[in-house]
Amino acid sequence: MCERVRPLTFHHLFPLTCHSNKWFKKNFSREEMKRGIYICRSCHSYIHDIHSEKELGRYFNTKEALLADEKIQRLVDWVKGH
Numbered sequence: 001m002c003e004r005v006r007p008l009t010f011h012h013l014f015p016l017t018c019h020s021n022k023w024f025k026k027n028f029s030r031e032e033m034k035r036g037i038y039i040c041r042s043c044h045s046y047i048h049d050i051h052s053e054k055e056l057g058r059y060f061n062t063k064e065a066l067l068a069d070e071k072i073q074r075l076v077d078w079v080k081g082h
């Protein structure tokens, strides 16, 4: 997300705690819920700091949605300037 050259970690776009949740099961297939993106450790920690796993799964389940978040945009802009 921040475009820095960093070791990457796997982020489940649907956190594992969502997989057995009724709402998620109704709205997404098992295959869809396996989706993830590779992001660096600091971006990864940050998105988990500012959003609960349910929010991440529900509202931020694509890279585009994550990048559209105002707080994440601010972090990414800050990081790029350093």
Ligand SMILES: [Zn+2]
Pocket: 001, 002, 003, 004, 006, 039, 040, 041, 042, 043, 044
């Ligand atoms: Zn990053």
